[in-house]
Amino acid sequence: MSYRYEITQAVVRQGVIAIIRTPDTDSALQAAVPLLDAGLTSLELPLTNPGALEAIRQLRASHPDATIGAGSVLDEASAVAAVRAGAQFLVAPNLEPAVLRAGHRYGAAVLPGAATVTEVVQALEAGADAVKVFPAPTPQWVKDVLAVLPHAPLVPTGGVAPADVPAWLAAGAVACGVGSALHRTSIEEIQALLRP
DSSP states (O other): OOOHHHHHHHHHTTSEEEEOOOSSHHHHHHHHHHHHHTTOOEEEEETTSTTHHHHHHHHHHHOTTSEEEEEOOOSHHHHHHHHHHTOSEEEOSSOOHHHHHHHHHTTOEEEOEESSHHHHHHHHHTTOSSEEESSOOOHHHHHHHHHHOTTOOEEEBSSOOGGGHHHHHHHTOSOEEEOGGGGGSOHHHHHHHOOO
């Protein structure tokens, strides 16, 4: 069993959170397993995939050293279902206090979404373990926000290509959520981006 701060550290350790957005369990596993086998350790499976919960269960069983989370967690019921399926962290495109409460109640790290400085502050005040900046603005935006909120753990997501990750990290982001662009990137290129 891990503490939330340990889960959060594991989620952001490599600087990349792979978002596996597929239509069913089998395709999620087909997309996730090669990334995990190549050394990527943090995956998010959005609940917009009807098979995401089963994929989370299977990936937690087959890759116990990976950190597996659920994305698009919009309400308390979804948060509880995801944690019961084995999700170690929950990601949302918005700030829903019930998701934070449910995730924290059961020991999951929670990364709610924010698009403005005000929303980032609100997310931190609500207890966010890190804040998904969605949709990702620019690395300069992250740098500017961190000038006034240097303690904010920001995770830009939405439109981030693997090749862009170093610029986001250099601007101060703790990690980036990378989705569909992963499928167009070779495993070797992805491995080269990962922090040790």
